[in-house]
Amino acid sequence: xxxxxxxxxxxxxxxxxxxxxxxxxxxxxxxxxxxxxxxxxxxxxxxxxxxxxxxxxxxxxxxxxxxxxxxxxxxxxxxxxxxxxxxxxxxxxxxxxxxxxxxxxxxxxxxxxxxxxxxxxxxxxxxxxxxx
Amino acid sequence: xxxxxxxxxxxxxxxxxxxxxxxxxxxxxxxxxxxxxxxxxxxxxxxxxxxxxxxxxxxxxxxxxxxxxxxxxxxxxxxxxxxxxxxxxxxxxxxxxxxxxxxxxxxxxxxxxxxxxxxxxxxxxxxxxxxx
DNA sequence: TGTGTGTACTATACCGAATGATACAGTATT
DNA sequence: AATACTGTATCATTCGGTATAGTACACACA
Numbered sequence: 519x520x521x522x523x524x525x526x527x528x529x530x531x532x533x534x535x536x537x538x539x540x541x542x543x544x545x546x547x548x549x550x551x552x553x554x555x556x557x558x559x560x561x562x563x564x565x566x567x568x569x570x571x572x573x574x575x576x577x578x579x580x581x582x583x584x585x586x587x588x589x590x591x592x593x594x595x596x597x598x599x600x601x602x603x604x605x606x607x608x609x610x611x612x613x614x615x616x617x618x619x620x621x622x623x624x625x626x627x628x629x630x631x632x633x634x635x636x637x638x639x640x641x642x643x644x645x646x647x648x649x650x
Numbered sequence: 651x652x653x654x655x656x657x658x659x660x661x662x663x664x665x666x667x668x669x670x671x672x673x674x675x676x677x678x679x680x681x682x683x684x685x686x687x688x689x690x691x692x693x694x695x696x697x698x699x700x701x702x703x704x705x706x707x708x709x710x711x712x713x714x715x716x717x718x719x720x721x722x723x724x725x726x727x728x729x730x731x732x733x734x735x736x737x738x739x740x741x742x743x744x745x746x747x748x749x750x751x752x753x754x755x756x757x758x759x760x761x762x763x764x765x766x767x768x769x770x771x772x773x774x775x776x777x778x779x780x781x782x
Numbered sequence: 783t784g785t786g787t788g789t790a791c792t793a794t795a796c797c798g799a800a801t802g803a804t805a806c807a808g809t810a811t812t
Numbered sequence: 813a814a815t816a817c818t819g820t821a822t823c824a825t826t827c828g829g830t831a832t833a834g835t836a837c838a839c840a841c842a
Contacts, residue, residue, distance in 0.1 A: 529798085530799080530800075536748055539751050539752070539755055540751050542755075543751050543754045555817080555818060555819080556818080556819065556820090557817090557818080557819095565800080565801085566800060566801045566802070567801095567802095568800075568801075568802085569799080569800060569801080571819075571820075571821095572800095574819080575820090585818090585819060586808085586819075587807060587808040587809065587818055587820070588807085588808045588809025588810065588817065588818045588819075589808090589809060589810085589817090589818060589819085590817090590818060590819080591819080596755065596757060603756055606752070610749065610752055610753065610756065611770065613745070613749055614749060614767070615770065615773075615774050616668060617742065617745055617746060617749065618770060618771055618775060619668070619672050619675050619774065620671070620742055621742065622775065622776065623671055623674075623675070623714065623728065624738060624739060624742065625728060625735070628771065628775050631775075632767075632768070632771065635764075635767050636764070638743065638746045638747065638750060639750055639760065639763065639764065641747075642747050642750045642751065643750060643754065643760050643763075644754065661829080661831085662830080662831075663830080663831090687786075687787060687788080688787080688788065688789090689786080689787080689788095697831080697832085698831060698832050698833070699833095700832075700833085701830080701831060701832080703788075703790095704830095704831095706788080707788095707789090717787090717789090718788075718839085719787055719788045719789070719838060719840070720786070720787045720788075720838085720839045720840030720841070721786095721787065721788085721839085721840060721841085722786090722788080
């Protein structure tokens with residue numbers, strides 16, 4: 519379900535965040551589904567509970583999951599606050615800009631880049647939405 | 651020319667790397683151009699020379715610039731080694747995957763994402779290339 | 783012989799990531 | 813009431829990367 523790469527440059531708590539989001543997007547987790555408890559997941563991944571807790575707190579801050587003492591953590595319906603969307607939208611622009619510059623330095627052409635992006639979208643977007 | 655954001659989460663030496671690459675892509679720096687010396691740039695940015703040196707070493711490792719003792723650092727002609735291209739290509743795929751998943755969680759539609767990417771490409775790609 | 787260049791090395795300070803352990807607070811079940 | 817589960821909070825500690833500081837070396841050029 520969730521796998522951790524010890525040698526990755528991205529910290530463990532971010533790997534958890536990213537993989538939970540990926541599972542949701544790709545249909546492995548649906549709205550209302552219960553995700554493993556802090557202690558469960560820390561036991562499965564052989565990492566510290568505090569690290570998992572940090573991931574869940576950030577996921578809740580982003581409106582991806584909802585947590586409740588004694589009950590557990592559950593997948594939310596997508597409902598990001600406007601402020602949060604602006605914040606993460608700006609970050610997304612910066613990352614895309616960096617990615618484009620990197621692609622140029624790898625020798626990609628503009629047309630090649632566009633088709634490459636299209637391929638990656640088809641591979642990672644998950645289920646179709648209204649205008650898919 | 652190059653500006654450092656002290657409060658940014660990205661380390662200074664990476665900011666330098668990214669901005670040098672951006673300058674090259676956007677035409678501010680061309681093949682053969684001399685870039686500021688380690689001590690010059692560290693003086694301009696009010697940072698430690700070792701930090702600039704680290705940036706230049708990574709830029710040289712990636713084949714973006716060439717350095718020579720006593721002469722300085724100069725912009726290279728793009729000639730990345732095949733191994734380097736594979737390494738960075740894989741990294742690019744991972745980043746794009748993460749970016750796509752993030753876009754979904756921000757409520758973008760597939761079509762909306764594609765047009766957004768197109769806009770960013772037009773804004774950041776720089777001069778036209780063969781099939782632009 | 784100078785001056786400017788990249789490079790190398792050591793030492794230090796700071797911060798985030800991750801661990802370990804303990805305790806607290808709310809929920810559900812028995 | 814008791815118990816077991818949940819998320820949360822706090823403290824201490826270790827570890828690695830970032831950045832600074834200072835010094836020294838090797839090469840190029842005038």
